[in-house]
Amino acid sequence: MIELHYAPTPNGHKIAIALEELGLDYEVHRVNIGEGDQFKPEFLAFSPNNRIPAIIDHGADGDEPVTVFESGAILVYLAEKTGRLMPASSDGRKTVMEWLMWQMGGFGPMLGQAHHFNFYAKDKIGYAMDRYSNEANRLYGVLDRRLQGRDFVAGDYSIADIAIFPWTRTYERQNVAIGDYPNVVRWRKTILDRPAVQRGMKVGSEWREDLRSLSDEEWNKLFGA
Numbered sequence: 602m603i604e605l606h607y608a609p610t611p612n613g614h615k616i617a618i619a620l621e622e623l624g625l626d627y628e629v630h631r632v633n634i635g636e637g638d639q640f641k642p643e644f645l646a647f648s649p650n651n652r653i654p655a656i657i658d659h660g661a662d663g664d665e666p667v668t669v670f671e672s673g674a675i676l677v678y679l680a681e682k683t684g685r686l687m688p689a690s691s692d693g694r695k696t697v698m699e700w701l702m703w704q705m706g707g708f709g710p711m712l713g714q715a716h717h718f719n720f721y722a723k724d725k726i727g728y729a730m731d732r733y734s735n736e737a738n739r740l741y742g743v744l745d746r747r748l749q750g751r752d753f754v755a756g757d758y759s760i761a762d763i764a765i766f767p768w769t770r771t772y773e774r775q776n777v778a779i780g781d782y783p784n785v786v787r788w789r790k791t792i793l794d795r796p797a798v799q800r801g802m803k804v805g806s807e808w809r810e811d812l813r814s815l816s817d818e819e820w821n822k823l824f825g826a
Contacts, residue, residue, distance in 0.1 A: 603627040604657040606644065608634050609805035611709065612672040614767035616654045618801030619676055619760065623683050626660070629804060658682075673705040676760040686760045693756055700747075700754045700761035704768070708744070711736045712768045715775040734776035741772075741782045748784035752791060766792045767802070 605620065605627050607613045620627045632638045632653045639651045647668035648655035655670040656678075669675045677698075680687035688694050715733035718726060744765065747754055755761045769789055772779045779786055792798055 602659045604630055604659070606630045606632050606648065606653060606655045606657075607805055608632050608653045609809050610634075610653065611713075611767035611770065612652070613654045613805070614770075614802055615672045615764050616656065616675050616679075617804040618763050618767070618798050619679050619686065621797035621801040622763070622795075623679060623685055625679070625683070631805065631808060633808070673701055673764065676701065676764060680760050686758070686763070688756060688759070696755040697759045697761045701764050703743075704761070704764040708740050708765060709768050711740055712775050715777075716771055719776050720771075720774040730776070737775045737777055738781075741777055741779075741785060745782040745784045748788050753788070762788075762792060766798070770802075 603620065603625055605616055607617065607629050608631070617629075632644060634653065638644060639648070639653060644655075645651060647657060648670040650670060652670070654672055654675060655668065656675055658667040658669070658678075667678075669678045677687070687697055711733060714729075715737040718729040718733055722729075744754070753759065753762050754765065766789065769779075769785065779789075
């Protein structure tokens with residue numbers, strides 16, 4: 602049994618999708634990031650960066666449960682645990698890791714900033730909105746070129762696709778015209794047609810909140826002010 606400590610964000614969706622794709626037994630533990638659950642000592646004990654998601658694997662080899670934080674590290678752990686969603690060849694693994702790191706280091710953080718300044722920020726700062734919207738579009742262009750003539754980003758369907766896909770869910774709030782990236786449009790449809798992806802994206806959907814309605818205290822907890 603794997604405990605998934607979770608909120609329905611793009612990083613959370615990654616792990617729910619992977620668990621569904623791999624058919625692993627798991628239970629979801631809500632981390633209410635608006636109320637500050639991510640700062641509780643019991644959560645920090647296994648997720649020291651006070652971010653979701655994190656997992657506790659009670660089915661690992663040995664006597665002690667295995668804890669993993671950071672969504673990219675969790676995806677690698679699950680792929681290695683099952684021998685799936687990661688190529689066996691060193692070259693194939695290298696390519697998957699390249700695109701996983703691309704998502705972790707750029708696509709996710711930059712799209713997150715675009716989303717924040719275009720949608721969540723109380724003060725609309727033109728420079729920040731333009732800066733991150735432009736970078737978001739540059740990165741969609743990188744992805745679109747990568748997908749030219751390919752079904753998936755790194756050969757077969759892998760944790761690289763799973764890592765990237767959830768960040769494209771709210772492209773409108775990133776100030777991205779998705780039709781400008783036809784290969785991404787095609788790829789997104791292919792991913793969305795997968796039943797495991799549909800199930801994973803629904804996990805915790807009832808917890809999604811319109812963050813514009815949060816109190817000042819909740820907003821500050823969520824965005825680290």
